[in-house]
Amino acid sequence: MKIWEEREIMMNLGILAHTFGKMKSRDLAKLVHEHGFNFVQLALAKALTDFDYRYGMLSPGLANHIAEQFQSQGVRIGVLGCYIDPIHPDPEIRRDGINRFKEHLKYARAFGTHIVATETGDLRTYEQLYPEKYIEKGWNTLRETVEELAEEAEKWGVLIGIEPVASNTVASTALMKRLIEEVASPAVHVVLDPVNLLDRHNVERQDEVLRDAFTQLSDRIALIHVKDFKMNEQGEKAYAMVGKGELNYPLLFELLQQHKPLIDISLEEGVVPTLGESSGFLRGLWEQVQRNNS
Secondary structure (H helix, E strand, O other): OOHHHHOOOOOEEEEEHHHHOOEOHHHHHHHHHHOOOOEEEEOHHHHEOOOOOOOOOOOHHHHHHHHHHHHOOOOEEEEEEOOOOOOOOOHHHHHHHHHHHHHHHHHOHHHOOOEEEEOOOEOOOOOOOOOOOHHHHHHHHHHHHHHHHHHHHHHHOOEEEEOOOOOEOOOOHHHHHHHHHHHOOOOEEEEEOHHHHOOOOOHHHHHHHHHHHHHHHHHHEEEEEEOEEEEOOOOOEEEEOOOOOOOOHHHHHHHHHHHOOOOEEEEOOOOHHHHHHHHHHHHHHHHHHHHHOO
16 A cells, blocks of 8 residues: 555655855744744854854754754754765865864754765866876765765764765766765765756656666655756756746655655755745645545
8 A cells, every 4th residue: 555545744845044044043943934844954154143153163052052943933953964075186175074074963963953964076076187087086085085974974873965966976876876885884875856866968867867766765865855947958957946847846756755755855946035936836736746646
């Protein structure tokens, strides 16, 4: 029996906290609540002005204080965003990013979450330095970084959320699967953004790309990002308002309700004046897909 035949599947819809700009945590929490979102993806330095959030400033008390501001408005911190460049060619800059990410892992649970998210660096980062082996160099650097971060995450009982992006070192479902296998840590999970998996080479096969992502990665998907896109005349991907583009949302929501019920879904690429329309579209379609499959 399908899971949606047995019970209603609610939609946990959240948002990138810095969509509203940068402000004090209490004011941001109130805005998120007023716009009807269940949780936030919180990138501290991008969203909050309470402090400067430089490395070394975090503590259990500070993390608890920020979490309490959101909890008072009925909003969770669903994930911490710490988007470092894990393959930066300057070892000192890369080390600074790793240390900052480790600090987020250490205090994630004090913020009320178990996930710290990042991407994997541009695929062409090492192209000039290693023109014949730049992909291999980027991959090996990424694997070393993720191995170190995964070891740290396991210490604190939290997860690393890796987001595949078509132009990045982890550019596909297959490469995400490879990273999971090579690092071999239960702490390595996936932030799945379907639009980020698509480019001019596979957009015509987007249904296949979506189904394959859930087939290969379902047990490791920890968070969903949603936005929309259109392909322009130059064959380049341009972002569009949710529901106004080309993403097959009915299929995405069917796969989510089948494989990952109640997973957190974070709205991306939103602008404040259209948030009501975007969230209304997402919630309405979610309910429609559920009815159609009941």
